Amino acid sequence: xxxxxxxxxxxxxxxxxxxxxxSGQHGHANHAHDQHxxxxxxxxxxxxxxxVAQFRRLFWWSLVPAVxxxxxxxxxxxxxxxxxxxxxxxxxxxxxxxxxxxxWSGWPFLSGAVGELRGRRPGMMTLIALAITVAFVASWGATxxxxxxxxxxxxxxxxxxxxxLLGHWLEMRSLAQTSNALDSLAALLPDVAEVVRGDSIEQxxxxxxxxxxxxxxxxxASVPADGTIVDGEAEFDESMVTGxxxxxxxxxxxxxxxxxxxxxxxxxxEVTATGDDTALAGIRRLVEQAQAxxxxxxxxxxxxxxxLFWFALGAAVxxxxxxxxxxEPQEAVVRVIxxxxxxxxxxxxxxIPLVTAIATERAARAGILxxxxxxxxxxxxxxxxxxxxxxxxxxGRPGLVGVQVVADxxxxxxxxxxxxxAAEADSEHPLARSIVTAATERGLALSPATxxxxxxxxxxxxxxxxAQVRVGGPRLIDELGVADPLPDSDNRAATRLFxxxxxxxxxxxxxxxxxxxxxAQAVEAxxxxxxxxxxxxxxxxxxxxxxAGELGVDTVLAQVRPEEKSARIxxxxxxxxxxxxxxxxxxxxxxxxxADVGLAIxxxxxxxxASAGVILAGNDPRLVISVIELxxxxxxxxxxxLWWAAGYNLVSVPLAAGVLAPVGISMPMEVGALLMSxxxxxxxxxxxxxxxxxxxxx
Numbered sequence: 001x002x003x004x005x006x007x008x009x010x011x012x013x014x015x016x017x018x019x020x021x022x023s024g025q026h027g028h029a030n031h032a033h034d035q036h037x038x039x040x041x042x043x044x045x046x047x048x049x050x051x052v053a054q055f056r057r058l059f060w061w062s063l064v065p066a067v068x069x070x071x072x073x074x075x076x077x078x079x080x081x082x083x084x085x086x087x088x089x090x091x092x093x094x095x096x097x098x099x100x101x102x103x104w105s106g107w108p109f110l111s112g113a114v115g116e117l118r119g120r121r122p123g124m125m126t127l128i129a130l131a132i133t134v135a136f137v138a139s140w141g142a143t144x145x146x147x148x149x150x151x152x153x154x155x156x157x158x159x160x161x162x163x164x165l166l167g168h169w170l171e172m173r174s175l176a177q178t179s180n181a182l183d184s185l186a187a188l189l190p191d192v193a194e195v196v197r198g199d200s201i202e203q204x205x206x207x208x209x210x211x212x213x214x215x216x217x218x219x220x221a222s223v224p225a226d227g228t229i230v231d232g233e234a235e236f237d238e239s240m241v242t243g244x245x246x247x248x249x250x251x252x253x254x255x256x257x258x259x260x261x262x263x264x265x266x267x268x269x270e271v272t273a274t275g276d277d278t279a280l281a282g283i284r285r286l287v288e289q290a291q292a293x294x295x296x297x298x299x300x301x302x303x304x305x306x307x308l309f310w311f312a313l314g315a316a317v318x319x320x321x322x323x324x325x326x327x328e329p330q331e332a333v334v335r336v337i338x339x340x341x342x343x344x345x346x347x348x349x350x351x352i353p354l355v356t357a358i359a360t361e362r363a364a365r366a367g368i369l370x371x372x373x374x375x376x377x378x379x380x381x382x383x384x385x386x387x388x389x390x391x392x393x394x395x396g397r398p399g400l401v402g403v404q405v406v407a408d409x410x411x412x413x414x415x416x417x418x419x420x421x422a423a424e425a426d427s428e429h430p431l432a433r434s435i436v437t438a439a440t441e442r443g444l445a446l447s448p449a450t451x452x453x454x455x456x457x458x459x460x461x462x463x464x465x466x467a468q469v470r471v472g473g474p475r476l477i478d479e480l481g482v483a484d485p486l487p488d489s490d491n492r493a494a495t496r497l498f499x500x501x502x503x504x505x506x507x508x509x510x511x512x513x514x515x516x517x518x519x520a521q522a523v524e525a526x527x528x529x530x531x532x533x534x535x536x537x538x539x540x541x542x543x544x545x546x547x548a549g550e551l552g553v554d555t556v557l558a559q560v561r562p563e564e565k566s567a568r569i570x571x572x573x574x575x576x577x578x579x580x581x582x583x584x585x586x587x588x589x590x591x592x593x594x595a596d597v598g599l600a601i602x603x604x605x606x607x608x609x610a611s612a613g614v615i616l617a618g619n620d621p622r623l624v625i626s627v628i629e630l631x632x633x634x635x636x637x638x639x640x641x642l643w644w645a646a647g648y649n650l651v652s653v654p655l656a657a658g659v660l661a662p663v664g665i666s667m668p669m670e671v672g673a674l675l676m677s678x679x680x681x682x683x684x685x686x687x688x689x690x691x692x693x694x695x696x697x698x
Contacts, residue, residue: 055169062105065097066158073155094154095143102136105161127309132157134340151337193224213271217262225258225271226278232267233456236260265456316340319657338656354687359634366695367617375597375613379631381578388583389537394513400438402510404486409506416507418444420499423462423469426452434511470500522621523551566590622697633693641683
């Protein structure tokens, strides 16, 4: 309940400046947005970055006339202790410029209030509009001599508009621009597809493919559409779709997915699905649906702002009725106007945006980019963190994790690795690159290889130092009909490549996706915070359990396809868990969007980043702990600031209404102004303390 109240009390973004993803969540937002798109505070159908720029410009434009309005105000001059002209042109400047400020700079709040009232959901826009409208009408009444001169609130009108614009600018600036990176899903597809037409090959756009077409997929090329292999056999890199770190061999009759890459051989694929029917398009739809449902849950009604509105309105009505009943109609007018003007404190407009701006700035310096303010707020309530395995808890690339040498081969580990690396030197296969990299890192000298050749499913062969050397998987030694003299590997997550020299097995290399050194520390720290850790992966269960056992992960969700990942997150949520998902690939995007908070590793895909509320610029999973610590600290500051701002209302409104007037105690507008200033200063200083928070991963 407190979270609902807190989230509702921040000043709502004016409809014209609302982020594009929020449009449509409240009926009034669209109306005001469309109706006033030409105003500088409005963005038409522009992006979020345009709205930030428009609010920035509107704030600075408003600050210029606000300075003379405040400086030439008799009431402000009396508070500070100097005198201003009461007659002549200078005396009319506050009224003239104040009118410009009300009509131009106050327009986002006025149009926002119209939308809120039409939707029967009065909130912060209505509260601000009420205050500036009452101040505007009362000030003109005082300027024209129709009301008491003490009701000339031009300076209060100017300050209120400028500070509220500043608050909205700071709040919107703290939200990173959410680009429509879902379009980057299309980047997984090739620019052209090669369609087999009889004996010729025709290049067409993937969008022009039809079910039944046969396409040629060359080594290193992406599959342009879902289909079935009709000729050939190849290793496919499916990591961008399934999350599986190891390549998968597919042959005739096997299904392949659009966006996956043939790594070593050419195949011919008969198209079975195109366009919106492909698995890749399905992933996109899942992301969009999950994002839509998440945004609806995030956008709460401005409940607390509505309470403030009804509180101010009710206090004004009661004040007017009581003073009129006491036979003081003129005093009733003065008191009612005073209550309505000061019921919207400046501090409330800055309480949340200042903390948000400082928190996001502090986060950025620590390598944490906050795209969604609500995502950062929710991190403090997370009970389960779900990590993707490949590229998140692990490095996302195969590395050498073991070397086995046949005792009578005459080789040691380095000699075996150098022999295999020499044979693999001309191969472009990911496992071959990993073997060569491991040899280079050990500083091993590689002999030149000749007569190199590669055969799909069997591996490579080359002549090294006069010996015929072959490197390949279990199928290689089956094909050669030689015995495996080595003991079975204990590492279920490793890919095993045998090294054969002149027809005899001399050893084996084990390659696996390496666990990040920081992953175990991240899991341990989360456990210390009372947070459960789960791992979600498309890898085989044996591979997943090997990594989970090494890290101490609580729950393993293995062999999960992309379309199932968001459902697994939903299952955890239905079980009462508040879930944060950490991932980096296209396959993680639906789960990132479904989670209460999605955190994307910065080295990940644009799609993952678009689906997440928080982006970790580095690959260190310990940054998740930093996000939780920042969320908790920022929440404490926000609550403290809200109490300061609410405290102003609790004190000032009853005094302004004249509750203690019968005993000779009342609050002049000068005192109300000082209280407003003091409240604003306290809120600003308290927010600055957040800069001291240490977010260094540890």
